Amino acid sequence: MSELKVGFIGFGNMAQAMAEGFLRTGALKPEQVYACARNWEKLCRNTEERGMHACRDAKEVADSADLVILAVKPYMIQEVTAPIREELKDKIVVSVAAGYPFEKLEQALLPGTHHLSTCPNTPVAVAEGIIVCEDKHSLTGEEFQMVKDLFEKIALVETVDTAHLSVAGTVCGCTPAYAAMFIEALGDAGVKHGLTRAQAYRFAAQMLVGTGKLHLETGQHPGAMKDAVCSPGGTTIVGVASLERSGFRSAIIDAIDDVENKP
Numbered sequence: 272m273s274e275l276k277v278g279f280i281g282f283g284n285m286a287q288a289m290a291e292g293f294l295r296t297g298a299l300k301p302e303q304v305y306a307c308a309r310n311w312e313k314l315c316r317n318t319e320e321r322g323m324h325a326c327r328d329a330k331e332v333a334d335s336a337d338l339v340i341l342a343v344k345p346y347m348i349q350e351v352t353a354p355i356r357e358e359l360k361d362k363i364v365v366s367v368a369a370g371y372p373f374e375k376l377e378q379a380l381l382p383g384t385h386h387l388s389t390c391p392n393t394p395v396a397v398a399e400g401i402i403v404c405e406d407k408h409s410l411t412g413e414e415f416q417m418v419k420d421l422f423e424k425i426a427l428v429e430t431v432d433t434a435h436l437s438v439a440g441t442v443c444g445c446t447p448a449y450a451a452m453f454i455e456a457l458g459d460a461g462v463k464h465g466l467t468r469a470q471a472y473r474f475a476a477q478m479l480v481g482t483g484k485l486h487l488e489t490g491q492h493p494g495a496m497k498d499a500v501c502s503p504g505g506t507t508i509v510g511v512a513s514l515e516r517s518g519f520r521s522a523i524i525d526a527i528d529d530v531e532n533k534p
C-alpha cells in the first residue's frame with residue numbers, strides 16, 4: 272500500500288472526506304494522492320497545500336494513479352469517463368457515485384475494465400465511515416482485498432448484493448445529513464433551555480457517538496437500549512411518548528422511502 276497511487280476524478284465533499292481519512296490515518300502519504308476537479312484554483316488549495324498532487328484533467332489522474340476513484344456527481348460519470356476509457360482499462364476503478372451499480376458502470380467503461388461500485392459516507396474523514404461495496408464487481412480477488420484493506424483504514428466496509436446497494440447507500444450515505452439535523456435540533460432545544468450552543472452541540476454529537484458505540488460493542492437491541500433509559504413514571508418516557516405522537520420513527524422511515532422512490 273505504501274507504493275499505491277490513488278487518484279480522484281472529482282474532488283468535492285466525498286473525495287476530500289476520503290482523502291482526509293487516508294492522510295489522517297496514515298493509510299496514504301499525501302504524495303500518493305492525485306486529484307482533478309473543474310475549478311483549478313480551488314483544487315490547488317484543496318490538494319497542494321496538503322502535499323497532494325493537483326492534476327489538470329481526468330486523463331492526468333488516470334495516467335498517474337493505480338486506483339482511480341470516480342467521485343463526480345452520478346450524471347457526470349459518463350461524460351468524464353468517455354475520453355479516458357483506454358487509460359482506465361488497466362487501472363482499478365472504484366465508483367462512489369450513488370445509483371451507479373456494476374451493470375451501469377460497465378456500460379461507461381471498456382469491456383474487461385476492473386471496476387467496483389461503492390457508496391461511502393462523509394464520516395470517512397475521521398475514519399468512522401461506512402463504505403458499502405457491491406458484491407458484483409470485476410476486480411481480481413487480490414485487487415478487491417487491497418481496496419478493502421485500504422478502505423478499512425477509514426470505514427466499516429461491508430458488501431451487499433446489487434438489489435440492496437441503493438438502500439444500503441441511502442441508510443449509510445444520506446443519513447449523516449439527518450443525524451446532523453438531529454444534532455442541530457437538540458442544540459436548539461438545549462439553547463432554548465439555557466445551554467450554550469457549542470456545549471449543546473457537543474453533548475448531542477457525543478451522545479450519538481456513544482449510543483452508536485454502545486450498540487456496536489454490546490449488540491444490544493435498540494429497543495432494549497431505549498428501555499434502559501426509561502424508568503417507570505420517569506422523565507425519558509415522557510419524551511419518548513412525545514416523539515411517538517410526532518411520528519418520529521415513521522418520519523425517518525418515510526424519508527428513506529422517499530429517497531428510494533425518487534425518480
Ligand SMILES: NC(=O)c1ccc[n+]([C@@H]2O[C@H](COP(=O)([O-])OP(=O)(O)OC[C@H]3O[C@@H](n4cnc5c(N)ncnc54)[C@H](OP(=O)(O)O)[C@@H]3O)[C@@H](O)[C@H]2O)c1
Pocket residue numbers: 280281282283284285286307308309310311313314329342343344345347351367368369390391392393444445
Ligand atoms: N456527499 C456525500 O455525502 C456522498 C455520499 C455518498 C456518495 N456520494 C457520491 O459522491 C459523488 C460526489 O459527490 P460530492 O458530494 O462529493 O459532490 P461535489 O461536492 O459536488 O463534488 C463533485 C466534484 O466533481 C468535480 N467535477 C465536476 N465536473 C468535473 C469534470 N468534468 N471533471 C472532473 N471533476 C469534475 C467538481 O469540481 P469543482 O468543485 O471544481 O466544481 C467537484 O470537485 C457523487 O456521485 C455522490 O453520489 C456522496
